[in-house]
Amino acid sequence: MLTLSLFKTLWGHQGTLGEAIDDAIRAGFQGIEGQAPTQQKDQDSFKQQLNDSGLKYIAEITTAGTYVPDRQASPLEHLDTFKRSLDSSMRLEPLFITTLAGCDAWDEEQSVELFSQIMELAVSANIQVSFETHRSRSFFNPWTTARICRQLPDLNLTFDFSHWCVVCERLMDTEIDIIEELAPRALHIHARVGYDQGPQVPDPRHTRYSHELQRHQAWWKLLWLAMVKRGMTSLTMTPEFGPDGYQAIDVVSGQPVGDLWEINQWMGHQQIQFFESVKNELENHGLSSLR
Numbered sequence: 001m002l003t004l005s006l007f008k009t010l011w012g013h014q015g016t017l018g019e020a021i022d023d024a025i026r027a028g029f030q031g032i033e034g035q036a037p038t039q040q041k042d043q044d045s046f047k048q049q050l051n052d053s054g055l056k057y058i059a060e061i062t063t064a065g066t067y068v069p070d071r072q073a074s075p076l077e078h079l080d081t082f083k084r085s086l087d088s089s090m091r092l093e094p095l096f097i098t099t100l101a102g103c104d105a106w107d108e109e110q111s112v113e114l115f116s117q118i119m120e121l122a123v124s125a126n127i128q129v130s131f132e133t134h135r136s137r138s139f140f141n142p143w144t145t146a147r148i149c150r151q152l153p154d155l156n157l158t159f160d161f162s163h164w165c166v167v168c169e170r171l172m173d174t175e176i177d178i179i180e181e182l183a184p185r186a187l188h189i190h191a192r193v194g195y196d197q198g199p200q201v202p203d204p205r206h207t208r209y210s211h212e213l214q215r216h217q218a219w220w221k222l223l224w225l226a227m228v229k230r231g232m233t234s235l236t237m238t239p240e241f242g243p244d245g246y247q248a249i250d251v252v253s254g255q256p257v258g259d260l261w262e263i264n265q266w267m268g269h270q271q272i273q274f275f276e277s278v279k280n281e282l283e284n285h286g287l288s289s290l291r
Contacts, residue, residue, distance in 0.1 A: 002228065002283050006277045007058055007238040008131070010034025012260050017046050021053050027265045031056035033098070033238045036088040042090045050092065053104040058236065059089035060189070061099040063114075067244075068136045069103050075114045078102065082118055086125060096128040097238070098158040098188055102138030111138035112151050118177045119154065128158040130187040135199070141179040142168070149182060156187040161219055162194025169196050171215050179219055183226035190240040191220070191267050200241055202248035203258050205266055217274050224275070229284050235275075241265035 010017075010032065017037075024032055032050070036059055050057055063081045064073035077103060089097060092288040101118060102111045108177050115131060115138070122129035131139060139145040139157075142164055149155055161172055172179060187263075193204045193216050201209040220237075227235055241247070241263045248257040 002235070004235045004237060004272060005056065006272065007029035007031040007033040007056070008030060009237060009238050009240050009242070009264070010060075011240065012242040012244075018041075018049055020209050021049055021055060022056055023261060025053060027268065027270060029055075029060060030237075031095070033058040033077075034058060035060050035062070036085065036092055038088060040084075040091070043088060046093050051092055057094045058238070059085075059091050059092060059094035059097045060087060061085040061097055061101075062221075063099065063101045064103075067100060067134070069100075071103065071105065074104070075106075075110050078114055079117050083121060085101075086121060086127075090125055090127065094127065096130060096187065097122060098130045098132055100132050100134050100137050102142040104136050104138065106138060108144065108148055109139075111148050114138075115148070115152055115155060119152070128156060128187065130158040132158040132190070132220060133160050135167060139165075139224050140167055142172070142175045142182075146178050146181060149185060157182060158184040158188040158190060159186055159189035159223055160192060161216055162190075162192040164198045165194035165196060166199045171196065171212065172219060174217060176222075179222055181221050182263040186223040186229060189220055189223060189235075189237045191216075191237050192240045192246075193267075193270055198246075203263065204241070204270075205263070206221070213270075217271070220271070221274075221278055224278070224282055225285050228285055237268070238272055239264040241267065 006029040008029050013020050063078035064070045133139045193201045
């Protein structure tokens with residue numbers, strides 16, 4: 001049976017981990033995505049709460065910094081931070097690891113070397129790892145991503161098209177050939193809607209941004225088709241509208257425009273509806289690939 005599970009991101013969550021779990025359950029989400037706590041007692045507590053709730057967990061790892069890496073950090077420092085975070089993450093028994101790794105300023109050979117080492121660590125830990133398409137990281141644009149991936153045939157991707165939209169200053173319909181090339185690597189999707197001048201439209205619920213939303217959905221459908229073709233039946237998606245300069249603010253009051261959790265719930269439920277509307281096509285595509 002083909003399913004799509006929604007995960008609540010911890011990015012932008014202001015409360016406790018327990019409150020995040022409660023939010024996810026009330027919204028009908030199936031899991032939590034975020035970085036593991038650094039202290040073992042907090043890891044144990046979070047794991048127990050996840051087990052009690054029945055929610056799944058996707059671990060997020062950022063190397064050599066937070067979302068933007070330390071520009072001076074070496075590939076070895078990136079690898080060391082991944083190792084430490086992997087140990088913390090594995091205590092929570094994640095479905096898989098999604099990582100923001102590398103640096104946009106590197107030579108591609110440096111990224112290939114680091115990513116191959118990270119993949120070896122994941123194999124040793126018996127866990128899948130997926131590399132996110134993200135600004136400031138090695139996969140900050142589609143062309144660099146494709147060139148690196150051609151050297152690493154087993155590399156999985158977490159797709160966040162919103163980053164590429166702002167880096168390239170256009171929607172990704174112009175790069176559909178690269179999306180189709182990379183789609184068989186898709187393991188996970190971050191559902192945020194970008195546009196030509198930013199990584200996050202102010203409010204995807206507004207008709208002003210209907211075109212951008214529809215184009216992202218078309219690209220996500222391409223990924224789903226590729227995922228089903230490779231035999232995946234349990235698909236995952238994390239609605240990821242967030243803060244830190246992504247969210248529009250009122251220029252007078254400085255207050256955010258819209259509630260992030262309300263927006264992410266809406267995004268999740270909209271994508272479930274979209275998924276159900278194309279589910280028969282996805283399932284038939286999967287069956288035809290077996291013939």
